Amino acid sequence: MESYLVENESILMLDDNEFAEVSLIDVELSLKNGRKYSDGRIDMLIQYGRDTFGIVELKLGALNFLHLEQLEEYMTEKEQLFETYIKPNPDLDLEYTDVNWVGVMVGSDISTDLREKIENAYQIKDNIPVAALTISRFRGEDNQLYVITDTIFKNNSRNFDRTKYDYNGEKYNKGRLVLAVIKDHVISGGSTTYTELKNNFPDNLQGPVGVFTTKEEALLKYERTGYKRFYINEDELLKLEDGNVISVSTQWGIGNINNFIDHARGLGYKIDKEKT
Numbered sequence: 001m002e003s004y005l006v007e008n009e010s011i012l013m014l015d016d017n018e019f020a021e022v023s024l025i026d027v028e029l030s031l032k033n034g035r036k037y038s039d040g041r042i043d044m045l046i047q048y049g050r051d052t053f054g055i056v057e058l059k060l061g062a063l064n065f066l067h068l069e070q071l072e073e074y075m076t077e078k079e080q081l082f083e084t085y086i087k088p089n090p091d092l093d094l095e096y097t098d099v100n101w102v103g104v105m106v107g108s109d110i111s112t113d114l115r116e117k118i119e120n121a122y123q124i125k126d127n128i129p130v131a132a133l134t135i136s137r138f139r140g141e142d143n144q145l146y147v148i149t150d151t152i153f154k155n156n157s158r159n160f161d162r163t164k165y166d167y168n169g170e171k172y173n174k175g176r177l178v179l180a181v182i183k184d185h186v187i188s189g190g191s192t193t194y195t196e197l198k199n200n201f202p203d204n205l206q207g208p209v210g211v212f213t214t215k216e217e218a219l220l221k222y223e224r225t226g227y228k229r230f231y232i233n234e235d236e237l238l239k240l241e242d243g244n245v246i247s248v249s250t251q252w253g254i255g256n257i258n259n260f261i262d263h264a265r266g267l268g269y270k271i272d273k274e275k276t
């Protein structure tokens with residue numbers, strides 16, 4: 001199951017907003033005092049967008065309350081996780097007070113009582129939401145392997161910024177908004193070269209990763225670190241007239257999205273917060 005999720009991390013997407021842009025940080029991470037009477041080891045550490053991180057607990061069978069208790073024990077050491085595995089990464093440039101957390105359990109099934117608890121927006125201490133995913137695989141009559149997933153998640157935590165943005169008649173989360181604006185800017189001829197685009201959308205709007213980079217650099221960083229920091233699917237890449245193909249950053253959160261929006265508005269792009 002772990003290998004399957006490493007190769008298909010998008011399955012860990014929990015919604016189409018703050019938990020939509022998911023990337024794997026690492027697997028099998030040691031955690032001192034992670035269990036009540038011993039050290040622990042978390043199965044996966046993942047990231048959503050720029051500033052939300054998730055502890056993933058994998059189980060081969062049906063998820064139950066013992067697994068939830070284990071996840072809660074791990075979450076008490078979230079500051080240790082941050083200091084050991086997140087803060088040293090120069091691409092993130094985050095402080096502990098900047099980040100939010102989510103607990104994710106993954107199994108082949110889930111008990112009825114636990115499903116009901118999570119559907120009712122259960123939260124761990126400090127308003128940390130919990131999600132559950134079930135994954136089942138079967139072989140069809142055509143001998144092909146099929147995977148069925150079910151996501152159980154309701155986030156009522158006040159820790160998260162749920163803002164969506166209206167742009168050109170569509171609604172976007174933070175990362176997809178930036179991608180849409182840069183795409184429109186390129187298509188309209190607002191910048192025809194890599195240098196011009198950097199001048200129009202400088203790196204400091206985002207932070208250490210930058211608003212965008214070349215496709216080659218984005219793929220190299222992904223291969224070298226295993227961290228997906230840019231949109232790298234073929235339909236997400238943008239080709240400039242000078243021949244460069246660019247990849248836009250996925251790393252957007254409450255700490256930097258307003259910088260980008262204010263700048264884009266100054267260039268004439270009309271972006272509004274979704275009215276709720």
